[in-house]
Amino acid sequence: MGLSSIFEPESIAVVGASNNVNKWGGRILKNILSSFNGTVYPVNPNEENILGVPSYPSVLNIPGEVEMAVIALPAQAVLPVAEECGKKGVKGLIVVSAGFSETGNEEREKDLLLIVEKYGMRMIGPNTLGIVNEPVSLNASIIDRLPSKGPLSFITQSGTLGLALAEWTIDMGLGLCKIISTGNKANIDDVDIIEFLGNDPSTSVIAMYAEGIKRGKAFMDAAIRIKKPIIAIKTGVSKRGSEAVFSHTGSIAGSDEIFSAAFKQAGILRVESIEDVFDAALAFSCQPLPKGNNVAILSNGGGAAIVATDECEKHGINIVDLTEDTREKIKNIVPEYASISNPVDTAAAVSYKIYREAIEALLHDPNVDALIVIYVHTLMSNARPPAAAVAEMKKETQKPIITCWLGGVGTEEGIEILKIGGLPNYSVPERAVRALAALIRHREFLKKVKIGGEV
Amino acid sequence: MKILTEHEAKKLLSKYGIPVTKESIADSADEAFAIASQIGTPVAMKISSPDISHKSDVGGVVLNVRRGEVRTTYNRIISQIKKAVPDANIEGVLVQQMAPPGHEIIVGLKKDVQFGHAIMFGLGGIFVEVYRDVSFRVVPIEKKEALEMISEIKAHPVLRGIRGRKPASIPSIADVLVSVSKIAEMEKIIELDINPLIVNEGGAIAVDARAMVE
Numbered sequence: 001m002g003l004s005s006i007f008e009p010e011s012i013a014v015v016g017a018s019n020n021v022n023k024w025g026g027r028i029l030k031n032i033l034s035s036f037n038g039t040v041y042p043v044n045p046n047e048e049n050i051l052g053v054p055s056y057p058s059v060l061n062i063p064g065e066v067e068m069a070v071i072a073l074p075a076q077a078v079l080p081v082a083e084e085c086g087k088k089g090v091k092g093l094i095v096v097s098a099g100f101s102e103t104g105n106e107e108r109e110k111d112l113l114l115i116v117e118k119y120g121m122r123m124i125g126p127n128t129l130g131i132v133n134e135p136v137s138l139n140a141s142i143i144d145r146l147p148s149k150g151p152l153s154f155i156t157q158s159g160t161l162g163l164a165l166a167e168w169t170i171d172m173g174l175g176l177c178k179i180i181s182t183g184n185k186a187n188i189d190d191v192d193i194i195e196f197l198g199n200d201p202s203t204s205v206i207a208m209y210a211e212g213i214k215r216g217k218a219f220m221d222a223a224i225r226i227k228k229p230i231i232a233i234k235t236g237v238s239k240r241g242s243e244a245v246f247s248h249t250g251s252i253a254g255s256d257e258i259f260s261a262a263f264k265q266a267g268i269l270r271v272e273s274i275e276d277v278f279d280a281a282l283a284f285s286c287q288p289l290p291k292g293n294n295v296a297i298l299s300n301g302g303g304a305a306i307v308a309t310d311e312c313e314k315h316g317i318n319i320v321d322l323t324e325d326t327r328e329k330i331k332n333i334v335p336e337y338a339s340i341s342n343p344v345d346t347a348a349a350v351s352y353k354i355y356r357e358a359i360e361a362l363l364h365d366p367n368v369d370a371l372i373v374i375y376v377h378t379l380m381s382n383a384r385p386p387a388a389a390v391a392e393m394k395k396e397t398q399k400p401i402i403t404c405w406l407g408g409v410g411t412e413e414g415i416e417i418l419k420i421g422g423l424p425n426y427s428v429p430e431r432a433v434r435a436l437a438a439l440i441r442h443r444e445f446l447k448k449v450k451i452g453g454e455v
Numbered sequence: 456m457k458i459l460t461e462h463e464a465k466k467l468l469s470k471y472g473i474p475v476t477k478e479s480i481a482d483s484a485d486e487a488f489a490i491a492s493q494i495g496t497p498v499a500m501k502i503s504s505p506d507i508s509h510k511s512d513v514g515g516v517v518l519n520v521r522r523g524e525v526r527t528t529y530n531r532i533i534s535q536i537k538k539a540v541p542d543a544n545i546e547g548v549l550v551q552q553m554a555p556p557g558h559e560i561i562v563g564l565k566k567d568v569q570f571g572h573a574i575m576f577g578l579g580g581i582f583v584e585v586y587r588d589v590s591f592r593v594v595p596i597e598k599k600e601a602l603e604m605i606s607e608i609k610a611h612p613v614l615r616g617i618r619g620r621k622p623a624s625i626p627s628i629a630d631v632l633v634s635v636s637k638i639a640e641m642e643k644i645i646e647l648d649i650n651p652l653i654v655n656e657g658g659a660i661a662v663d664a665r666a667m668v669e
Contacts, residue, residue, distance in 0.1 A: 216570035220593065246458070246508065246667050247648040249563025249575045252589055258565070258573040261591035265600075 003122055003188065003196045005091035007133045007178070009068035010038050012140065013059050013090070015081050016072035017042030017050045024096055025072035026051070027142050028130060032070070035139040035146055041066060059088045068092040070130070070140055075099025078126065079112055086119030094140055095125035101184050102127050113186050121187075128183030129156075129163055134176055135202045141179065143167060150175015151204040151285045153197050155190070157182055157211045165209060165274065174282055177203045189214040191222050198226025205284035206230045207277050213259075220266035224449060229442045230268045231280045234259055267445035269438050279431050280438035283424045287400035289443040290370040294320035295436065296362045297343035300350045300386075301376035304406055305343035308372055308429035315437035319343060320367045329361040350381045356389035363397045370400045370439070372432055375414065377407025383414030391421025400439055404432040456645065457668050460503050461510070462549055464664035467642065468649065471634040475661045478551035484526040490550040496522040499551040500529065502536050506543040508665055513539040519553060554662040557655030558614060558623040562631055564594075564639050564647040572639035576604045576632060578613060579651045586610075594636040601632035614654075623654040631659050643669035 012032055016025035025044075029051055032040055041064075042050040045057040056062050059069060059081070069090045071081055075097050085093060093116065100109040109126065116123045124131060130141030139146050143163065147170045154166060154176060166179045177200070180193055190213050197203045206228055213219050223230055234256075263270045271277055295317050299305035309319055322330075322342050330340045333354055338347040344362065346354055355373070362368055375386045383405060394401055403418050403425045405411045418425045426432040459467065465475040477494050480503050481487035491498045502515030510516050514535045520528045529548050536543060559579030566572050570593045577589035590607040592600055605611060605628055616622035631652060638644060645667040653662050 213569050216567070217593070220570070247563055247565075247646040247665060248561055248583065248650055249565050249648050250646045252577075252583065252587055253563070253565040253567070253573055253575055253591065255567065255569070257589075257591050258567045258570055258593065261573060262570045262593045265593055 003092070003192065005067050006094065006122060006124060006188075007131065007138070007196075008136050009092065009138075011041070011065060011067050012036065012038065013041040013043050013056075013062060013066045013069040013085075014072065015043040015059060015069055015085075016077075017044050017047075017055060019047065019050055021051075023072075024142060027144070028070055028072055028096065028140060031139040031141060031144060035137050037137060039064065059084050059090065062088070066090050068094070068140075070094045070096060072096040075105070075108060075126075079108070079115060082112055082115045086115060086121060090119075091121060093121055093123040093125070094128060094130055095123060095183070096128055096130060096142075097125075098127045100126045101186070109184060109186050116187050123187035124180070125183035126186060129181035131181065132166075132176070132179040134178065141181065143170075143179065145170055147174075147176035147179070150177060151202070152176050152281045153178040153180070153200070153203040153206050155180045155182060155193055155197075155206065155208040155210075157185075157209060165277075169278060172278060174278060175285070185214050191215050191218045194219065194222040194226060194230070198222070198228060204228060205281055207281045208232045209277075210234050213262075216262060220262055223266040223268050227446060229280075229284045229438070231277050231284075231438065232263060232268050232270050233274060233277050234263070234270060267442065267449065269441055271434075271438070275431070276434055276438075279424075279426060279435045283400070283402060283435035283439055284442070286422045286424055287402070287439060288398055289439050289446075290400050290436075291443075292369040293440055293444075294318045294367055294369045295372060296320060296322065296365065296368040296370075297372045297374065298346070298355070298358050298362060299343060299374035299376065300346045300348055300381070301374070301406075302339070302345045302347075304374045304376050304404070304429050305345050308374060308404070308433055309343055311430045311433035315433060315440075317433065317437060317440060320369075322362070323365050323367055326361050326365040330358055333357045333361070348378070348381075350375065350386055352385035352389045355386040356393060359389060359393045359401075363393065363399055368399065370402070370436055372402050372404065372429075372436060374404045374406065374429060374432075375411075377405070377411045383407075383411045384417060387414035387417035387421075390423055391417055394421055394423055400436070402426070402432045402436045404429050458505060458508060459666040459668060460505055460546065461501065461664060462503055464647070464666040465661060467638065467666065468634075468661050468664055471638050471641075473631050473634050473649070473661055474659060475664075476552040476554065478549055480547040481529065481550050482547035484529040487529040487548055487550050488525045491520070491522065491525045494550065494552050496520070496525070497553050498525065499553055500525070500532060501549045501551065502532055503546040503549045504536070504540075504543045505546070507536070507540060515539075525550070554651075554653045555655060555660065557653040558620075559651040560623075560628060560654050560659070561589075561648065561650040562628075562635055562652055563649065564635060564644050566645050567593075572644065574604075574632060574636055574639065576628075577608060578610050582608070582610045582613075594639040596633065596636045598629050598633055601629035601636075604632060605629060621656055624656055624658055627659040628652070628654055631661075645669060
C-alpha cells in the first residue's frame with residue numbers, strides 16, 4: 001500500500017497531544033495546526049481543549065474518519081493505542097515514541113509491527129522525529145519551521161544531527177520538498193521511501209543521512225530504478241572485519257567498505273562531508289546534467305582558477321582544450337596579457353561585457369560540457385555586473401554553470417543576483433568543483449545503466 | 456558453521472571453473488612420494504587439518520620439496536604438528552604442485568548483513584596488508600564490473616608489467632572474479648579467501664584458499 005495516507009492525509013489525530021509545546025505531543029500538534037489545512041484531532045483523555053482545538057479521550061471517540069495518527073506517548077502506552085487506531089480505520093501511523101528496538105526492546109517493536117500489519121496500516125518509526133511534506137503544507141514533525149519550496153527531499157534516520165541538518169537546510173535557503181525521519185524503520189524502510197520519492201513528481205533530488213540500511217539489495221535496486229540523484233552521507237560505527245581473523249578479506253572488509261561499494265554500484269553519490277551533501281543538492285536542484293566530463297573555467301584571478309583546476313583533476317574532471325574559434329573570440333574580449341586557454345583568466349579585468357562575452361564564447365564551444373565561473377572580489381571591482389552576466393547567459397544555455405564568488409564582504413549583492421538567477425554559488429572553488437563532480441558522476445551513472453538517452 | 460580445509464576450498468573453486476594447483480592428500484610417506492612423482496617435483500607440502508587454518512604459523516608448510524626429500528618431509532611435518540598442535544585432527548599432508556611464477560593476487564568474499572556478499576580484489580603482499588589497496592563490489596558481478604574492479608586499485612599498473620616484470624592476464628583475473636561471484640550466489644559462504652591467486656601472462660591459478668561456510 002502506498003504512503004500517501006501518511007504524506008497527504010485528509011485528517012490527522014495526534015495521540016498524546018498536550019498544551020505544553022515543550023512536550024513532543026504538544027510541539028507536533030502545534031506544528032501540524034500551524035501548517036496543515038485538513039482536520040486535526042488532538043487525543044488526550046485529561047483535556048477538553050488543546051491549543052484551542054477540542055480534544056478526544058481516544059481515537060475511537062473521534063466522530064469523523066481519521067486517515068493518519070501521530071502517536072507521541074511513552075513506549076508502554078503505544079501498543080493499545082495502535083490497536084485502537086487499527087479498529088478506527090486509521091491508514092497511516094507516525095510513531096514518535098522511543099523505547100523500542102533502539103533501546104534493545106525488540107519484542108515491543110515486533111508486537112507493534114504485528115498490530116500495524118494486522119490492520120493493513122503503514123507506519124513511520126517508531127523513534128522518528130516525524131515528517132514534513134511541503135507541497136501539501138504538512139509539518140508533522142518537531143521541526144518548528146516549514147522550509148521554503150524546493151525539489152530536494154531529505155531522509156534522515158534519526159537523532160539530533162538529522163534534525164540539525166534539516167534546520168540548516170532551511171537556514172541555507174535551500175528549498176525542501178519533504179523531510180522524512182525514518183526512525184527504526186520497523187514498517188516503512190529505506191526501500192519504501194526511495195520508491196515513494198522516486199514516484200513523487202515534486203522531488204527531483206534526494207539527500208540522505210543514513211546510519212545503516214535495511215534490505216540492502218532491494219535498496220540498491222530501488223536506487224538504480226528511480227534514476228533521481230541520491231546524495232548520501234553515511235555515518236555510524238564502521239565495524240572493522242571479524243575480530244577473530246579467519247580470512248584476509250574478513251579483516252579488510254568492514255561494513256564501511258561494503259557500504260561504499262554498494263552505494264557506488266547503485267549510483268548513490270556518497271560524499272565526504274555534510275557540507276558536500278547540501279552543496280551537491282544545490283547544484284542538482286537548479287542545474288541540468290552535463291553531457292560529459294569536459295569543463296571550462298573562467299576567472300578574473302589566476303590563483304582561484306588554479307585551485308579549481310587542481311580540484312577538477314582530483315575528481316577526474318577534464319579541463320578541456322578550447323577550439324581555435326573560441327580562443328580567437330576570447331582573445332578579442334580579454335586584455336592581451338590574459339590567458340586565452342582553459343582555464344581562462346581575464347587577468348583581473350571584470351565587467352558585465354567581458355564576462356558575458358567570455359561566457360557566451362565558452363558555452364558555444366562544442367568541446368565544453370560545463371562551465372565554472374569564478375569571480376575574485378577586489379577593492380577595485382564590483383561583484384554585481386559579472387553576476388548579472390552569468391544570470392543572463394544561464395537563460396540561454398542547456399549546459400550547467402557553477403559559480404564561485406570569492407571574497408566575503410562586497411560580494412553579497414553579486415551572490416544575491418546569482419541566487420535569483422538560479423545559479424548554484426559556492427564560497428570557495430573546491431566546493432564548486434565538488435558540486436559539479438556530483439553532477440558528472442550522476443550523469444555517468446545514468447549512461448552506465450543505459451538510460452542516459454532519456455535524460 | 457564449518458571451516459573448509461585448503462583442499463576442500465580448492466575443490467569448491469574448481470567446481471566453478473577456477474584453475475587450482477594439482478594436488479592430493481597423502482596419509483603416508485609412501486603415498487606422498489607417489490603423488491609427488493605423479494605431479495612432478497619439486498612440490499609444496501602442507502599439513503591438512505580442519506583444525507589448522509594458518510598452516511605456516513605452526514610449521515605446517517614446506518615448499519620446493521625435491522623428489523628425494525618427499526618421504527622425510529612428510530614425517531617431519533606430521534611430527535612437528537603433533538608437537539605444535541597436539542589436539543589437531545590430522546587428515547594427512549597435502550602434496551601440491553609448486554606455484555608458477557607470477558603476480559600475487561588476493562580475491563575474497565565476505566557475507567555482509569546489510570547487502571549480502573561482497574567480493575574483494577587486491578594485489579597480495581604490502582598492497583593489501585599495508586596500503587589496503589583493494590576494491591569491492593556487492594555480488595553478483597559480470598565481467599565488465601570485474602574489469603572495473605581490477606582497474607580501480609591504485610596499484611593496477613603493476614599488473615600491466617612495470618620495471619621489467621611480465622604482465623598478468625587481466626581477463627583471467629576477471630574470469631576468476633566472476634566465478635567467485637557465482638560461488639557467492641550458489642554456496643553458503645561466510646568468508647572466502649583465494650590468497651594467493653598467482654597470475655602470469657598465461658592465466659591464473661589458485662595456490663592457496665580458505666573458506667568458512669554456514
